[in-house]
Amino acid sequence: MAANLLSLSKEDLERRVVAAGGRPFHARVVRERVLAAGVLDYAAMTSLPEDLRRRLAAEVPLLAAEQREQALAADGTTRLLLSFPSAEGPPASVETVYIPPRSARSRRGATLCVSTQVGCPVACPFCASGRAGLQRNLAPHEIIEQFLRGRALGPVSRAVVMGIGEPFLNMPALLAALECVREPFELGARSVTVSTVGFPGRLRRLAPERPPFQLAISLHTPFDEQRAQLVPAMRGTPVEDVLAAGDDWFERTGREVTYEIVLLAGVTDTREHATALAARLVSRRCSVNLIPFNAVEASGFRRPDPASVEAYRVRLADAGLVATVRHSRGAGSDAACGQLRLRTLS
Ligand code: SAH
Numbered sequence: 620m621a622a623n624l625l626s627l628s629k630e631d632l633e634r635r636v637v638a639a640g641g642r643p644f645h646a647r648v649v650r651e652r653v654l655a656a657g658v659l660d661y662a663a664m665t666s667l668p669e670d671l672r673r674r675l676a677a678e679v680p681l682l683a684a685e686q687r688e689q690a691l692a693a694d695g696t697t698r699l700l701l702s703f704p705s706a707e708g709p710p711a712s713v714e715t716v717y718i719p720p721r722s723a724r725s726r727r728g729a730t731l732c733v734s735t736q737v738g739c740p741v742a743c744p745f746c747a748s749g750r751a752g753l754q755r756n757l758a759p760h761e762i763i764e765q766f767l768r769g770r771a772l773g774p775v776s777r778a779v780v781m782g783i784g785e786p787f788l789n790m791p792a793l794l795a796a797l798e799c800v801r802e803p804f805e806l807g808a809r810s811v812t813v814s815t816v817g818f819p820g821r822l823r824r825l826a827p828e829r830p831p832f833q834l835a836i837s838l839h840t841p842f843d844e845q846r847a848q849l850v851p852a853m854r855g856t857p858v859e860d861v862l863a864a865g866d867d868w869f870e871r872t873g874r875e876v877t878y879e880i881v882l883l884a885g886v887t888d889t890r891e892h893a894t895a896l897a898a899r900l901v902s903r904r905c906s907v908n909l910i911p912f913n914a915v916e917a918s919g920f921r922r923p924d925p926a927s928v929e930a931y932r933v934r935l936a937d938a939g940l941v942a943t944v945r946h947s948r949g950a951g952s953d954a955a956c957g958q959l960r961l962r963t964l965s
Contacts, residue, residue: 623683625760639674654803695719703761711737713783715765717772728774733765736784741852747915748783756789762796780813787815816850819864826871835877840887841895876905883912884921893931897938906941
């Protein structure tokens with residue numbers, strides 16, 4: 620497997636460029652063209668000598684994945700299925716979703732939903748991503764490539780790390796990738812949201828470093844026993860410990876945590892759930908994002924009706940909490956993240 624451009628350190632790229640007949644500064648030009656200007660083809664880097672362009676194209680692949688594209692909605696929401704080669708075992712396929720702003724007149728760019736792992740070890744029973752377990756972690760360059768391929772569809776001004784995988788189980792790679800795209804994509808800490816099931820120890824260790832993103836924690840339910848079922852990797856971790864780690868995150872980073880609640884009809888969307896959640900959160904600096912379940916085949920769960928979603932939201936709002944409902948884009952077949960990949964595996 621030839622080392623791909625984004626996987627090379629600055630020094631290694633310089634060596635490869637010199638070996639291909641270029642000057643050391645050409646390495647900087649190549650990186651700038653790719654990361655800042657979004658040029659994904661050596662042939663179009665006209666500020667480089669032609670010979671060098673040809674040799675780099677033959678020797679240092681610019682991207683690693685094979686890409687399939689699927690339009691999810693008329694508004695331009697598009698899912699990319701990316702297959703990265705693996706040193707051992709089958710290719711690693713993940714999804715990246717490009718979500719344009721709601722209004723065509725908006726001056727903002729799209730939101731990009733990126734993956735961090737191939738599969739997921741957490742195994743939430745309502746989620747398609749963990750059905751086949753974890754295949755492997757993504758390398759930093761594979762996360763960066765998702766950003767580049769997303770931006771090839773149009774400007775990107777926000778990123779949500781809510782694709783396949785549990786970001787806190789591959790944090791060094793995610794941080795390395797964010798460090799690389801932060802400047803060229805102009806993605807400040809407030810423009811990137813990372814969603815996690817919320818391992819308290821990992822949250823407490825990372826918070827003092829004030830990583831450059833907003834945090835969302837998938838809480839789903841205020842009840843310990845039910846959370847152990849819905850988020851199996853968190854069995855043995857009381858909800859209160861997760862919330863205390865969220866408080867610590869806010870104190871250390873100065874950024875409020877958002878708690879995500881997947882609303883499963885009759886399972887997590889009841890009046891008791893809303894009341895108990897409000898009681899737990901009312902004294903905390905945080906907000907809540909309600910996510911009506913997107914149907915996943917054979918999961919046994921159902922999407923709640925809009926009235927019960929609204930009732931849940933109002934109950935939180937009445938308690939003084941900021942609660943929003945996430946409307947899924949590209950609804951329809953296979954809209955839930957991880958579904959397309961799941962289908963290609965079976
Ligand atoms: N592994 C991370 C990122 C997951 S995706 C995490 O668990 O936070 C972002 C959110 O979508 C999570 O809250 C996740 O529980 C939720 N989710 C997963 N499958 C879903 C589905 N089919 N419908 C609605 N939300 C879902």
